[in-house]
Amino acid sequence: MPARRKAAAVVAVGLTPLALTALAAGPASAHGSMGDPVSRVSQCYAEGPESPKSDACRAAVAAGGTQALYDWNGIRIGDANGRHQERIPDGRLCSANNDEFKGLDLARADWPATSVSSGSYTFKYRVTAPHKGTFKVYLTKPGYDPAQPLGWDDLDLSNPVATATDPVASGGFYTFSGTLPERSGKQLLYAVWQRSDSPEAFYSCSDVTFGGDSGGTASSPTPAPSASAPSEEQIEDGTDKSTVEHDGHGDDDAGTSAEPVAEAASLPANDVQAAGTSQNLAETGGDSSTSYLAMGGAATLAAGAAILFGSVRRRAVNGGARQGR
Structure with a gap:
């Protein structure tokens, strides 16, 4: 030859x-965090990473730094593949066992919380790169103590309060319904978004209060302030400080704005824009990405x-x- x-x-x-x-490997481009009830990381980002207003968010920054807040939509495990309890130990649920987000695991009763009541509830998940998958939202059991580290046994895993498969993204949110059971005082909602087109999964903790009770405990009697989600302007302003990229394509350029092709083609123009250049997305170079x-x-x-x-x-x-x- x-x-x-x-x-x-x-x-x-x-x-x-x-x-x-x-x-065969496929890109990691699904990212977000619970917007209503607002997640801990979104709340702290809304307060301002450099000078958070609440004691809990200031403590989170002291423990893990400000970068975790700029990367608010990147709490993920690239190869989770449904093995959430296997991959995340007790006490590390809110960070998904990721050291960058360890400040979110702090056990304290004064995390800013969203006021809720039992009955039907419309959940809104802030998505910055849409993808197919299933959402499951779990509520803590009666007797939950927010001043103790959150463990899997604290969650009512057999009865998720919401389950949604392939909801349609609109206006930058996945919206789906669920039902909150009877509870009182401070509780926590744990959301797991497991992609069906990838082993990647996303996680978020949302603090809530039932019945107007602010959730103070004997060990931490300070009432929890009300939670609030970041505005679109805040999200856009923090984009250039994020270490994760626009639309989650896994390259090393945080300014990339190309859409995930298959998903963008199926979304209305306004939703494509909402999932586009003004949001920060996936962790660059993620495992399995x-x-x-x-x-x-x-x-x-x-x-x-x-x-x-x-x-x-x-x-x-x-x-x-x-x-x-």
């Missing part, structure tokens, strides 16, 4: 598995190598034919 033909064959064979691997750029690039390289191989082969055949004449 001529040297040029042999080299082209080697390149084609070598690059094709890379392209197939990239295509491959960017669309990488996939396309690998596929292009493989295709190019195949074309090169074919071209060299044709020249070799033609050259042989001419020599035969």
